[in-house]
Amino acid sequence: MKKEDIINLKKGFENQGWHRSTELFESYFLDQKQKNRFVIVAEYEGFVAGYVTLLEHAKNGPFSEKKYPEISDFNVFIKYQNKGIGDKLLNYCEKLAHSFSKVITLGVGLHEGYGPAQRLYIKRGYIPDGSGVWYKDEPLAMNASCKNSDDLVLYLSKRMTD
Structure with a gap:
């Protein structure tokens, strides 16, 4: 990421009618x-088409507890989807993570806005961890109420081979 990417990423989201704060990208x-x-x-x-971030250790x-790396934010702007950009970003991210871990993890939202990402992760070999869905960073108990928002997440992992 270069400093000028901050404004370009914010503009990319604005162009598709989504709000992302400048402060997020500055952070x-x-x-x-x-x-x-x-x-x-x-x-x-020549245009910023998307991004992915990788944490060396999952925070939530x-x-x-296992200290596996985590893809924590991944977006390809709608007008650039279905051009292989997401695959290239994930390939790079997985290669980077593999330099210090055999496992890479991520959490994916469950509402329809995450549909393309859900399909992509499954096609790439990510599997659910078996802990069920999480809501607001806690496992969601059976019969518990929740809101289908960005806070409702399924965690997946992938074992990388040499």
Whole structure:
């Protein structure tokens, strides 16, 4: 991630009618400078098309105790989807994670907005961890109430081979 990517990422979300704060991307840039997060930005025909971030250790969810790396934010802007950009970002991210771990993890939302990501992760060999769905960073108990928002997550992992 370069400093100028901050505004380009914010504009990318605005162009598809979504709000993401400049502060989010500034925090990612700072995290990268402090070596707390890897931020990989994809370009397509000279324009920022998406990004993925990787934490060396999962902060929340079932993998936080195991110290596995976690993909914590992954987006390809709608107008750039179905061009192989997501696969390239994930390939790079997995290769990077594999340099220090045999397992990579992520959490994916369950509402339809996450449908393309859910399919992509399954096609790439990510499997649910077996702890069920999580809501607001806690396992969701059977018959418990929740809201189908970004806070409702299924955790997946992938064992990487040499």
